[in-house]
Amino acid sequence: MAGAGPVSPTRVFVLLKARLVVNGVRRMTRSTWARVGFVFSLLFALVAAGVGVGIALGLRVYWDADAQHRNLVLLSAGIVFGWWFAPVLGGGVDETIDPARLSLLPLTRSQLRRGQIAAGFVGIAPVVMICWVIGLVVGSARTWASVPFVVVCGAVLLLAALVGSRALSTSLARLSRTRRGGDLAAVVAVLGGSAIFAGSQLLRFLTDEQLDAAARVLRWSPPGMAGEAFELAGRGSFVAAGWRIAVLAAVVVLAGWWWSRQLDRLLVEPAQTGRSALRNDGEALAIFGGWRRRLPRTAAGAAAARELVYLTRSPGRRSALLGGTLLGLVYVVIPVAWVGSPRTWLVLVAPVAMLLALQFASNQLGVDPAVFWIEVAAGPEPAARWVGRQLLGCIAVLFPVLLAATLLAVWTGGWIEFGVVVITMVPATLAMVGVGSLLSPMLVTPVPDSGNPFGGRQAMSGTGCSAVIVGLLYFVLVGVLIAPAEIALRWAWRSSSPLVAIAIGAGASAVNVGVWWWSTAAAVRQLPDRELEVLSLLDARLNT
Amino acid sequence: MVVRGLTKSFGDKVAVAGISLDVPRGSFYGLVGPNGAGKSTTIKMCTALLRPDAGDVWIDGQNVWADTHEAKRRLGVLPDDLPLFERLTGDEFLTFLGMFRGLDPDVVASRTAELLDVLDLTEAARVLVADYSTGMRKKISLAAAVLHGPRVLFLDEPFESVDPVSARTIQDLLRTFCSGGGTVVLSSHVMDTVERLCDHVAIVSAGRVVVHGSVDDVRGGRRLEDVFIDAVGGVHLGAGSIGWLAQDR
Numbered sequence: 001m002a003g004a005g006p007v008s009p010t011r012v013f014v015l016l017k018a019r020l021v022v023n024g025v026r027r028m029t030r031s032t033w034a035r036v037g038f039v040f041s042l043l044f045a046l047v048a049a050g051v052g053v054g055i056a057l058g059l060r061v062y063w064d065a066d067a068q069h070r071n072l073v074l075l076s077a078g079i080v081f082g083w084w085f086a087p088v089l090g091g092g093v094d095e096t097i098d099p100a101r102l103s104l105l106p107l108t109r110s111q112l113r114r115g116q117i118a119a120g121f122v123g124i125a126p127v128v129m130i131c132w133v134i135g136l137v138v139g140s141a142r143t144w145a146s147v148p149f150v151v152v153c154g155a156v157l158l159l160a161a162l163v164g165s166r167a168l169s170t171s172l173a174r175l176s177r178t179r180r181g182g183d184l185a186a187v188v189a190v191l192g193g194s195a196i197f198a199g200s201q202l203l204r205f206l207t208d209e210q211l212d213a214a215a216r217v218l219r220w221s222p223p224g225m226a227g228e229a230f231e232l233a234g235r236g237s238f239v240a241a242g243w244r245i246a247v248l249a250a251v252v253v254l255a256g257w258w259w260s261r262q263l264d265r266l267l268v269e270p271a272q273t274g275r276s277a278l279r280n281d282g283e284a285l286a287i288f289g290g291w292r293r294r295l296p297r298t299a300a301g302a303a304a305a306r307e308l309v310y311l312t313r314s315p316g317r318r319s320a321l322l323g324g325t326l327l328g329l330v331y332v333v334i335p336v337a338w339v340g341s342p343r344t345w346l347v348l349v350a351p352v353a354m355l356l357a358l359q360f361a362s363n364q365l366g367v368d369p370a371v372f373w374i375e376v377a378a379g380p381e382p383a384a385r386w387v388g389r390q391l392l393g394c395i396a397v398l399f400p401v402l403l404a405a406t407l408l409a410v411w412t413g414g415w416i417e418f419g420v421v422v423i424t425m426v427p428a429t430l431a432m433v434g435v436g437s438l439l440s441p442m443l444v445t446p447v448p449d450s451g452n453p454f455g456g457r458q459a460m461s462g463t464g465c466s467a468v469i470v471g472l473l474y475f476v477l478v479g480v481l482i483a484p485a486e487i488a489l490r491w492a493w494r495s496s497s498p499l500v501a502i503a504i505g506a507g508a509s510a511v512n513v514g515v516w517w518w519s520t521a522a523a524v525r526q527l528p529d530r531e532l533e534v535l536s537l538l539d540a541r542l543n544t
Numbered sequence: 545m546v547v548r549g550l551t552k553s554f555g556d557k558v559a560v561a562g563i564s565l566d567v568p569r570g571s572f573y574g575l576v577g578p579n580g581a582g583k584s585t586t587i588k589m590c591t592a593l594l595r596p597d598a599g600d601v602w603i604d605g606q607n608v609w610a611d612t613h614e615a616k617r618r619l620g621v622l623p624d625d626l627p628l629f630e631r632l633t634g635d636e637f638l639t640f641l642g643m644f645r646g647l648d649p650d651v652v653a654s655r656t657a658e659l660l661d662v663l664d665l666t667e668a669a670r671v672l673v674a675d676y677s678t679g680m681r682k683k684i685s686l687a688a689a690v691l692h693g694p695r696v697l698f699l700d701e702p703f704e705s706v707d708p709v710s711a712r713t714i715q716d717l718l719r720t721f722c723s724g725g726g727t728v729v730l731s732s733h734v735m736d737t738v739e740r741l742c743d744h745v746a747i748v749s750a751g752r753v754v755v756h757g758s759v760d761d762v763r764g765g766r767r768l769e770d771v772f773i774d775a776v777g778g779v780h781l782g783a784g785s786i787g788w789l790a791q792d793r
Binding site: 100 | 591592593595612613617627629632633641643644645646647648649672
């Protein structure tokens with residue numbers, strides 16, 4: 001660059017994004033967990049890229065003409081919708097798209113747009129997506145005449161994915177500047193992301209007829225039309241392919257216009273004004289106000305009240321719980337789809353729904369890291385510090401499980417199994433959060449509480465991946481403890497041995513309550529010795 | 545810089561209620577006021593970061609809100625809450641900002657090295673901004689604000705969290721900037737700093753300019769802090785108020 005004169009803003013954006021990615025990867029060396037997480041993320045990306053290219057290139061080899069057509073539609077729609085929703089669900093990954101960081105620069109609207117689009121193609125996830133689209137292009141081009149059409153279609157598909165993603169992220173960031181808007185943004189992100197996640201997880205359980213039905217719907221969406229355009233161009237129907245590509249291009253233009261409009265407003269509108277957005281009903285705003293007034297006026301009561309206030313007031317907390325619940329339900333649907341018919345015992349798989357909510361139990365100190373500093377400074381009685389966290393863990397774990405159990409019981413009529421789930425899960429949840437309190441200081445991973453789609457700071461650090469690995473290990477441990485109790489209790493109940501059932505239920509409950517009591521006591525004793533270690537692990541700057 | 549009738553409300557709250565200012569070229573202008581007086585909001589509206597409900601701002605005869613792109617070329621801003629690129633090192637951060645502003649890479653490199661040296665950040669040049677202390681973040685933001693040689697420099701609490709040695713360096717840097725015809729507008733709570741550095745001052749309270757003029761005229765032979773407290777009204781603790789704090793321990 002030296003001596004070459006000013007560099008074009010688009011090139012600077014690309015260089016900036018590349019530098020941010022490289023520096024993000026270099027930081028992996030700071031934490032073992034982040035390193036492990038990064039290696040897993042990279043392996044996942046490599047496998048995803050390979051699978052995508054393999055599927056796309058093998059379109060003609062492995063599937064007949066109808067299946068090729070269907071798969072092209074599904075793949076195209078999956079790429080676009082995945083690119084739109086995955087970043088906002090993941091908490092934002094790209095500092096180059098955060099308008100606040102660029103607001104002081106004298107960049108024109110078109111410079112900003114071109115630069116951000118170009119930067120969007122730099123990074124591990126974009127490279128994976130580009131591999132998929134290249135596979136689609138190569139797999140669809142059957143004649144030399146079709147090559148220009150499929151290449152243009154691939155390019156427009158990538159643009160639709162990226163520009164749509166930018167438009168959505170910017171709109172959500174703008175929405176997040178008000179309290180109600182923040183809630184709406186969180187719901188949109190979680191619902192969109194959950195739908196994509198559910199689709200990817202359930203794909204292998206769907207029959208050809210179900211996949212055909214999905215493709216018949218999606219082919220009328222612009223991304224689905226791109227899939228059809230690939231197929232039609234490959235067959236030589238260039239006019240039919242052309243108008244479909246034109247529709248997708250129109251969507252790109254429309255999304256670009258909307259994105260520009262939102263970006264302009266975002267750059268000159270006030271930042272979040274949460275304080276003024278709160279209703280001024282003093283009683284409800286007081287920490288012991290409203291329905292929290294029955295809590296004891298003690299340090300433990302205050303800790304519990306604080307968590308309950310956050311549960312209703314923090315968009316980040318609410319979206320995390322909503323996301324954990326919806327994504328957890330996806331894991332319940334997998335065995336249900338595998339079995340295919342309403343069997344009463346399926347209600348017993350409801351505890352699987354807690355899988356993604358388990359971070360609230362296994363990583364109690366990582367949720368809302370800032371509060372730990374306040375606790376260390378204020379020094380409340382040691383037991384009180386776990387009350388709020390355990391309460392949050394119980395709510396986060398029990399809610400998706402009971403919701404899943406209710407839905408499954410309604411579907412299968414397995415109300416006895418519903419009772420089994422309730423009787424085993426309530427004390428088991430206590431044991432879970434107790435053991436979680438004991439493990440948290442050793443496995444703490446800071447989880448940022450941000451409603452801003454650009455505000456996530458876990459991206460590229462691998463910490464999100466490491467938190468999931470810990471959560472999975474914890475889930476296996478918990479599953480080993482819960483499943484035998486469930487099976488034994490159901491057997492006793494179904495075998496008309498109520499006394500045996502009561503004995504099993506009481507025994508399991510006693511063991512779980514005992515585990516909770518012992519582990520919480522141990523957690524209370526050990527925390528003071530680990531405070532400084534936890535503080536350094538929670539330091540956001542060290543974990544960025 | 546000329547400001548006329550600048551107004552901004554957030555819901556029911558009027559943050560800035562028709563502020564007008566005349567800032568002479570080459571002056572060191574202090575904007576002082578209590579918390580929530582509207583200083584930061586005024587600076588954001590003057591620098592095209594927040595659209596005013598009413599009013600106009602001209603810099604060098606150019607209406608800021610008529611052409612924000614051109615205005616941003618002439619401005620340097622150190623806001624109090626600007627997010628930085630956390631995953632860039634200090635020198636990378638300045639280099640990218642210089643390139644975004646269209647400077648020649650050679651010019652960016654030499655200015656970056658010089659600014660890092662002057663602001664005592666050379667040793668931290670290869671450290672990620674995420675690992676900077678609050679004072680270091682302030683200094684790197686100041687370097688970013690002056691890198692392109694702006695005509696007007698807006699600084700929101702520039703000395704907050706900065707150590708005394710660095711504060712002195714920054715003051716020298718700003719004086720050098722003014723001696724070359726540059727204009728500085730700074731907001732601060734520290735009256736001593738404003739009294740020592742600024743030649744003009746405006747006291748802002750409840751979104752309005754209460755007093756303004758040259759520092760000597762505004763002071764009228766008194767300490768600026770006394771004039772400030774008289775202008776905005778101080779809060780005095782009544783007898784027995786928070787008496788528990790005075791109890792023997």
